Amino acid sequence: xxxxxxxxxxPELTIHAxxxxxxxxxxxRAGGLPKGSVCLAEAQTAGRGRLGRRWVSPFGCHxxxxxxxxxxxxxxxxxxxxxxxxxxxxxxxxxxxxxxELKWPNDLLWQGSKLAGILIxxxxxxxxxxxxxxxxxxNGTMPAAAARQIDQPWVDLHTLLGHAPPRNRLAACVIAExxxxxxxxxxxxxxxxxxxxxxxxxxxxxxxSVQQGARVYTATAVDVAPDGAxxxxxxxxxxxxxxxxxxxxxxx
Ligand code: BTN
Numbered sequence: 001x002x003x004x005x006x007x008x009x010x011p012e013l014t015i016h017a018x019x020x021x022x023x024x025x026x027x028x029r030a031g032g033l034p035k036g037s038v039c040l041a042e043a044q045t046a047g048r049g050r051l052g053r054r055w056v057s058p059f060g061c062h063x064x065x066x067x068x069x070x071x072x073x074x075x076x077x078x079x080x081x082x083x084x085x086x087x088x089x090x091x092x093x094x095x096x097x098x099x100x101e102l103k104w105p106n107d108l109l110w111q112g113s114k115l116a117g118i119l120i121x122x123x124x125x126x127x128x129x130x131x132x133x134x135x136x137x138x139n140g141t142m143p144a145a146a147a148r149q150i151d152q153p154w155v156d157l158h159t160l161l162g163h164a165p166p167r168n169r170l171a172a173c174v175i176a177e178x179x180x181x182x183x184x185x186x187x188x189x190x191x192x193x194x195x196x197x198x199x200x201x202x203x204x205x206x207x208x209s210v211q212q213g214a215r216v217y218t219a220t221a222v223d224v225a226p227d228g229a230x231x232x233x234x235x236x237x238x239x240x241x242x243x244x245x246x247x248x249x250x251x252x
Pocket of ligand 1: 023047053063
């Protein structure tokens with residue numbers, strides 16, 4: 001499916017036994033690799049999550065995948081974050097995982113427990129062309145030693161399906177959906193994906209605890225904006241718009 005890109009240069013698929021982080025690996029090579037290139041690893045020694053958190057990445061158990069994409073205009077990538085969650089959800093649906101909910105901005109939860117996480121990092125945040133690395137981690141079979149290091153409820157594919165699907169197949173499903181999303185998104189922008197995100201989210205209409213730096217407040221999540229920001233209304237009726245890079249969100 002990488003061939004359907006129509007790019008002048010064929011994207012590269014690199015599979016490592018172990019890297020610090022597949023996102024970091026692609027970010028460091030973003031200038032020299034074609035759009036659509038993918039990096040996979042069996043293990044990460046410094047797997048990273050959103051907001052500076054660590055992503056526990058034991059060998060041979062889970063999916064650690066990063067995909068490089070380029071947008072002509074950095075502004076066009078606003079709103080992509082939610083869309084990527086929708087695409088990964090769709091990839092897991094191909095494997096028979098139903099009932100995944102999206103927690104803003106793009107966590108994949110199953111009955112409140114985290115199944116997969118997404119970290120999108122930009123090479124350049126300035127105006128003009130922008131390279132993005134889309135990192136996806138999906139829990140396959142969680143070993144007990146790794147589970148002890150995770151400080152939030154989690155679930156894995158092994159538990160949900162009764163077996164862990166072959167990780168090649170898991171990677172293929174996720175990559176196929178990401179590429180389909182990125183092509184469609186370039187053509188049509190975020191509107192359709194925002195609708196899909198709304199259809200499968202577990203945040204809108206709920207009370208949430210928002211941590212923004214040292215400040216913590218409770219509010220009701222009411223909508224998402226086209227740029228992917230979450231729209232909240234606090235107890236005093238004031239409306240807030242918060243960006244994914246700035247806040248931690250807890251469901252009330
Ligand atoms: C989160 O939920 O906090 C995001 C987790 C993203 C983890 C993936 S694993 C592959 C890629 N490489 C990384 O270092 N992080 C992402």
